[in-house]
Amino acid sequence: MEEARGIESDVAIDKDKILKSKFFLIVEKLSSAINIVFSGVLFLTPSLCYLEDEYPEFVNVSSTAFTTLTLIDIFIQMTYGFLLVKNDLLEDSFKRKPKRCLKSVCSRCAARRQDPKWFKLKYSFILLATFFFGAYSLWKINTFFKADQTVDFYRLFHLFGFQLNALLSLMVFVFYGNQLESHSGPLETDDDLLESQAPLGNKMV
Known part of the structure; x- marks a missing residue:
């Protein structure tokens, strides 16, 4: 019985590995990390538009950095969504066990x-x-x-x-x-x- 359970667990693990390749796992982790960083910058950073008169160069650099971060976030999220659809995992990503x-x-x-x-x-x-x-x-x-x-x-x-x-x-x-x-x-x-x-x-x- 124990050997049968071991074989079943190995089969389940191999199935997960097939569904989630290394590239998929990397993109998944990047998606979570970039979401945390983007949310932190968006909500925990004060609005710099009030400093535009006194620190115009700093505000321009910050605006450019935020725009770049936004584009990176959009690209990674689109890639992650494409991988979910390709691996038929899109519906599972919305399911949450109570x-x-x-x-x-x-x-x-x-x-x-x-x-x-x-x-x-x-x-x-x-x-x-x-x-x-x-x-x-x-x-x-x-x-x-x-x-x-x-x-x-x-x-x-x-x-x-x-x-x-x-x-x-x-x-x-x-x-x-x-x-x-x-x-x-x-x-x-x-x-x-x-x-x-x-x-x-x-x-x-």
């Missing part, structure tokens, strides 16, 4: 079972608060040079604080969003737990 808590003993599921309304209200409030904190930080970053075009260490440190707050808000939002999704599945009743434990009890005897 996250479900698989722990036999989970404090969050127990809290939800005890008070489901408070469980959803608490997580909804956390998600709403982190969203507004992050949106406020992104707004402050975008308009950072609107009222004051001074560039010094103190103001750059202040800008870094808004960027850090935006990143932390995003991380907390994603974390609690995953927690809410994974612990919002169907809850097992006491009868289900007894039925699942019954075979184990018979085997132990």
Whole structure:
């Protein structure tokens, strides 16, 4: 039996290797990396149009760099999309398995079972608060040079604080969003737990 399972796993691995060649994997990783870089530059970089009068050369260079990054991102995404279509993986890329808590003993599921309304209200409030904190930080970053075009260490440190707050808000939002999704599945009743434990009890005897 173990040898048969080993053969099946090898066949599955070989199939994945056939579907995803080295070039496909490289493009896939580049696609993820360029998306992260592009999103960081787009949202975590202040708008430089307010500095055009005082620092025209710097603004021109930054604009050219951003345009180049945008074109690279578009090219890689188009290449990645073409490879998905060619390998019949386009539909699979849109499919996402729902996250479900698989722990036999989970404090969050127990809290939800005890008070489901408070469980959803608490997580909804956390998600709403982190969203507004992050949106406020992104707004402050975008308009950072609107009222004051001074560039010094103190103001750059202040800008870094808004960027850090935006990143932390995003991380907390994603974390609690995953927690809410994974612990919002169907809850097992006491009868289900007894039925699942019954075979184990018979085997132990």
